[in-house]
Amino acid sequence: MKISYMRRVLPSFSKKPTFASTCRAFHAEKVSADSRGLPVVHHSRYVCDLPPGHRFPMGKFPRVLHCLLKDQIVSEQQVWTPELVSEEVLNCVHTTEYVKNFVSGKVEEKAQRRTGFPWSKGLVRRCRYETGGTLLAAEVALERGMACSTAGGTHHAFPDRGSGFCLINDLAVTARYLRNSSSCPSSSSIAGGRKVLIVDLDVHQGDGTAFIFKDEPGVLTFSIHGEKNFPLHKQRSDLDVSLPDGTEDRQYLSTVEEHLPGLLDSFRPDLVLYDAGVDPHTEDDLGRLRLTDAGLYQRDLYVLKTVVARGIPIATVIGGGYSSDVDKLAVRHSIVHRAATQVWKECGM
Numbered sequence: 112m113k114i115s116y117m118r119r120v121l122p123s124f125s126k127k128p129t130f131a132s133t134c135r136a137f138h139a140e141k142v143s144a145d146s147r148g149l150p151v152v153h154h155s156r157y158v159c160d161l162p163p164g165h166r167f168p169m170g171k172f173p174r175v176l177h178c179l180l181k182d183q184i185v186s187e188q189q190v191w192t193p194e195l196v197s198e199e200v201l202n203c204v205h206t207t208e209y210v211k212n213f214v215s216g217k218v219e220e221k222a223q224r225r226t227g228f229p230w231s232k233g234l235v236r237r238c239r240y241e242t243g244g245t246l247l248a249a250e251v252a253l254e255r256g257m258a259c260s261t262a263g264g265t266h267h268a269f270p271d272r273g274s275g276f277c278l279i280n281d282l283a284v285t286a287r288y289l290r291n292s293s294s295c296p297s298s299s300s301i302a303g304g305r306k307v308l309i310v311d312l313d314v315h316q317g318d319g320t321a322f323i324f325k326d327e328p329g330v331l332t333f334s335i336h337g338e339k340n341f342p343l344h345k346q347r348s349d350l351d352v353s354l355p356d357g358t359e360d361r362q363y364l365s366t367v368e369e370h371l372p373g374l375l376d377s378f379r380p381d382l383v384l385y386d387a388g389v390d391p392h393t394e395d396d397l398g399r400l401r402l403t404d405a406g407l408y409q410r411d412l413y414v415l416k417t418v419v420a421r422g423i424p425i426a427t428v429i430g431g432g433y434s435s436d437v438d439k440l441a442v443r444h445s446i447v448h449r450a451a452t453q454v455w456k457e458c459g460m
């Protein structure tokens with residue numbers, strides 16, 4: 112296991128975060144009738160059409176919500192619907208040229224191959240709803256303490272290019288937007304907006320996110336990933352832990368437990384964005400690690416409890432997960448919502 116820290120002078124913390132502080136720039140279409148339940152953010156347009164036989168499991172997004180409803184983990188009244196994120200908001204991370212070309216379809220073949228997706232209007236719409244979903248989850252989390260999207264975690268996208276199934280970096284856009292937003296009168300606990308910790312436990316390093324925030328002390332990036340997995344050329348997060356192929360539950364969990372509390376206590380974020388990628392699972396097509404369902408559940412439970420116990424709001428995204436058995440994969444992705452529901456109930460949120 113390799114651990115590398117990127118040292119940074121962190122700003123001092125002056126005020127406790129508050130769940131009541133919220134800037135609802137991305138109104139939900141429906142305010143939940145069941146205000147007691149865990150907020151789950153979902154949009155039917157998180158999906159788009161792909162050519163037959165495409166290897167990305169696009170069908171997982173609606174199935175995540177479907178299995179949560181079927182198993183009565185959440186009710187329809189708990190579902191919040193995001194809006195399409197504007198180009199202007201995307202520009203807080205991505206270059207104007209990249210956003211303009213992506214939205215209008217001026218994307219070269221080579222660039223499309225690098226992202227893994229053929230360009231389509233549906234793809235653009237999907238990415239904009241997905242990013243809107245992560246933003247809404249963060250805003251609802253700031254108000255309610257916790258919220259979980261049924262998509263998100265496109266952490267390989269850089270300001271001027273997409274990569275590895277990621278076109279728009281939803282985590283980065285959300286973190287930057289919340290920091291920059293001037294429409295949040297009660298938001299700023301330090302000069303320059305909220306402090307955001309991005310906990311990225313997808314098996315692939317969050318290279319785009321790490322690059323975007325490398326010189327931004329208000330956003331701390333923490334990534335635990337497979338040493339030999341994509342991307343080959345890794346960026347420097349504030350804290351990177353790379354794990355060898357075949358890592359199992361116990362070592363994985365002890366790695367999370369070793370680092371997360373210290374990061375929370377030293378950085379003291381106003382919000383945690385949690386990428387709960389399920390591709391460290393032993394049956395994942397791309398993962399190379401050996402976590403079980405129980406291991407993922409324990410991981411998510413630990414992260415959520417550790418953050419919530421400190422009074423810090425947390426928003427979750429599902430991150431990566433790859434399997435030709437899309438139903439099985441969707442259940443795997445729903446682990447984080449199940450763990451969040453348990454924490455929500457146990458903590459009386």
Ligand SMILES: [Zn+2]
Pocket residue numbers: 313314315388390430431432
């Ligand atoms: Zn991944």
